[in-house]
Amino acid sequence: MTDANRSLPVPAYVVLGMISLGAQSGYEIKQGVERSIRFFWTISQAQIYPSLQRLEREGLITGREVPTGRRRRRIFEITDAGRAELRAWLAGTEPIPFELRDVGMLKLFFADLSSSSDAQELLEAVRCRSQERVDTLTAIRPDAAEIAAQGAGHPLLTLEMGIAFHQAMVDVCASFAAEHFPAASTGPSGKDNER
Amino acid sequence: MTDANRSLPVPAYVVLGMISLGAQSGYEIKQGVERSIRFFWTISQAQIYPSLQRLEREGLITGREVPTGRRRRRIFEITDAGRAELRAWLAGTEPIPFELRDVGMLKLFFADLSSSSDAQELLEAVRCRSQERVDTLTAIRPDAAEIAAQGAGHPLLTLEMGIAFHQAMVDVCASFAAEHFPAASTGPSGKDNER
């Protein structure tokens, strides 16, 4: 039972990884995810507790009861087997698919069917969205830099990837807007409802 | 029945959009998706046929039977109501979430737990993946540019976003590699298994 069929679903590795970084409870795992990886991975709270149970059953984490009134509360620690499993997953060389599902780009793709002003508004919405992300991530950067100075440089790496690709999206939006909607420099303005 | 509850699931808009661009059958829709939008949206073949049925039921497309032996084959056209629905969706101003689920970035986030050489290999794998995407998209670009010259500029826009996005990832990977693994300029080489 201890060495069950290897290779867990990805959310289980997220849970395992968060515990290895110090998260103790399901609640803390969810918080950790929101704080650090939500820009490229999300997990719903309802997924966490079944994952914890499975990881414990497979001996990758150990939980202990913390008595609080008559409601159970459990805190977890990663085991040596868990750390080994996590490292093995990180070292795996299977091809890593890149999955992006973006309604924004999807709408932009079809935007030739829209009126010019609707297309312009959409482009602006997509640009703003990425600009906001750039701002949010840039604000977090000093924290990540400090963690990097303490030896863990990879969270800063993923943060910088996020900043870079959203900045790239902003730039493409801006240059397309400049070429196709030269009149308005800041967002849609007139009712130039051609087409 | 004709004006049922508006706002369809996103995959239905993909199907509707592809039909509006000239795809006639379920098969052609799937092909069109693979050719043009798979970099930011995918749809499985099994999703397409139920979507077609629903769209027809709601009067957004019309299908007609093309007799082929004793197996039915149907081809579809978008209706005026369908075009209106698609435009309304494109014009909708609800906030557009950006959803990225990337195992590559996820692994990189946790990569401080790996050995230095495993981390380096992972970084290289992520860099290659994006470089390949850049190359693939760049190869398609002339086609998209021609379509843009014929009046539909937005497919080229999304293509350029994809190129810029992945180029940004490549650049961040390269600069991180240069800083942290200065010895190896082309991928992991030695067995410097520290940590």
Next chain:
DNA sequence: TTCGTCATGTAAGAAGTTACATGATTTC
């Protein structure tokens, strides 16, 4: 005549989400 590609569909199940139920603890 067999293989590859065009083509349509279903069935089963995995994966993930939302909403809800419950209770503890802290803060005002």
Next chain:
DNA sequence: GAAATCATGTAACTTCTTACATGACGAA
């Protein structure tokens, strides 16, 4: 003592994927 927040869990549902079944048609 009310509200906010910490905390755990379940149930119902939707969504999506994989795998399979079926068949037409053209080329080798």
